[in-house]
Amino acid sequence: MLLPIIMAGGSGTRLWPLSRELFPKQFLSLAGHETMLQQTINRLTDIEHLDPVIICNENHRFIVAEQLRNLNIKSNGILLEPIAKNTAPALALAALHTLTIDEDPTLLVLAADHVIDNMDAFTEAVNQAKSLADDNKLVTFGIIPDYPHTGYGYIKRGDKIFGGYSVISFVEKPDIDTAVNYLNSGHYYWNSGIFIMKASVYISELIKYNYDIYISCRDALAQARTDLDFIRVDPDVFSKCPEDSIDYAVMEKTDLGIVVPLDAQWSDVGSWSALWDISAKDENANTLCGDVITENTLNSYIHSDTRLVAAIGLDGVVIIDTKDAILIADKKEVQKVKNIVNILKDKNRIEYLQHREVFRPWGSHDTIAEGKGFQVKYVMLYPGKKTAKQVHYHRTEHWVVVSGTAKISYDDKVYIVAQNESTYIPSGVEHSIENPGKLPLEIIEIRSGSYLEEDDIVRMPNDVYSKCF
Structure with missing residues (x-):
């Protein structure tokens, strides 16, 4: 039985503005109703497997946990990388962790941001490769190319062996x-x-060819601590780990590497043009998502999150409209989106980092209006969830309950605020919100004061929910 390892890291640059550094593409619904992470998990339906291990950036932990919860999927651990070190250390952490779960599991290592449309071909290839892995081979899959793609790396195969080919480079x-x-x-x-x-085979070969990666990952995991659903490896130890990919750290060096051909309509959705390639199109070869109207427009990908987008007389363009940013690009130039993200970083613009809507372990909040001295947010709490007990020193907050029932902790008082009722939280007062009901709690939060940023917050260290941030 396979133990899936799902790599859910990512920087959120190639599909900006829909993806952001704190909400990269694997958490988006780009090729169906489910997110790419959820599709990756559901891809295992016809394969005998244990609960997966997810490895992700620490900043994405609550998104991962919530998307698993939405599928009612349990995991064998959500490993948190304090800093990205490429795939070889990520797999080392996961492999060492799995050796505490099973005697010597066979790992199926998947990226959370791929699309695979031919599930039968994928399942058949996995089952073929499993027999090779059970025979102590390190197996990777090579996608049979159908055109000269310049956006993918390549594997050069050697002699035919064991149902696959040796790996040359x-x-x-x-x-x-x-x-x-x-x-x-x-x-x-x-x-x-x-x-x-x-x-065990991966760890053995890693020790042989990249001992420093092994040592760093072993020691970082030995000093890990469990936090809610998460396994936090030691950040100081892991920060010293060399950075390398599985390909170069192990697969090119080992004598055990095999590449198995895979023809399963695979894509890593590495650009807006790649997403257009795999998406359903209308009679004008347009992919239209959301409230979009076109006139004399061809071969384009147009996405709208919140408002009407109209396009006239265009050919081969990408238009992505989100709540706080719009991208308009020639479809042949979309690889340069990363340049825009870098400019945003240099200018310290928040749009490279996160969406207007921010996800928390208890729910989410979305800025819906702001001006000098005020800010209005839509806040949603899941049933049974509670925010950390906290204090603000530069702002006051007025909360209006739109739907559901709020349980408010205010200094040493606790009281209920029902639908269409409101409450006021002055500055300098400890407070928290809890949703005691069975339906989502929706609140309009009105902030006013001289400083309204998110860092005007002190979370009480003795509060159990403070470690959720």
Whole structure:
């Protein structure tokens, strides 16, 4: 039985503005109603497997936990990386963790941000590769290329062995002439980033070829602590870990590597043009999401989150409209979206980092209006959830309950605020909100004061919910 390892890291740059650093693409619903993380988990339906291990950035932990909860999926742990160190250390942490769960599990390593449309072909390839992994091979999947893609890395195959091919090398994204040569040679596959291997075999080969990564991950995990649903590895130890990919740290060096061909309509959705490629289109080859009207517009991807978007006389464009940003780009130029994100970072603009709507373990909040000296937020709490007990020193808050029932803790008092009722929280007072009901609690929060930013907050250290942030 396989133990899935789902890599759910990401920087949120390639599909900006829909993805952000604190809400990258694996948490978005881009190719269906479920998010890409949820689709990755559901892809395992026809494969015998244990509950997955998820490894993600610490900043994404509540999003991961909530998306698992929505599927009613349990995990064998959500491992938190305090800093991204590429895939070799991430898998090392996961593999070492799984050896505490099972004697020597066979791991199916998946990225949380891929699309695979041919589930039968995927399942068949996984079952074939599992038998190789059970025989102590390190197996990766090579996507059979159908055109000279310059946005993917490639795997060069060697001799045919054991139902696959030996691995000669991994190569980075090529230019178009090199990609054409790769395709014509018949010896190259797109690098899928999917692996199957025994945990013990990966660790053994990592010790052999990258001992420093092994030591850092072993020690960081040995000093890990459990926090709610999460496993926090030691940040000081892990920060010293070398950064490398599974490909270069182990797979290129080992004698146990095998690449198995995979033809399952795979995509890593690495750009808006790639998403257009795999999306359903209308009679004008447009993919339209949300409230969109077009006139004489062709070959375009247009997405609207909240308002009407109208496009006239366009061909081959991408338009992405969100609550706080709009992207308009030539479809052939969308790889340069990362340049825009870098400019936003340099200017310290919040739009590179997060959406207007921010997710918390208890729910979410969304800024719906603001001006000098005031800010209005929509706040939602899940049933049975509670915010941390906290104090603000530069602002007051007025809460109006729109739907549900709020249980308010105010200094040493506790009282109920029902639908269509309100309450007032002055500055300098300890307070928290709880949803004691069975339906979501919706609140309009009106802040006023001289300073309204999120860092005007002191969470009480003795409050159990303070560690949720």
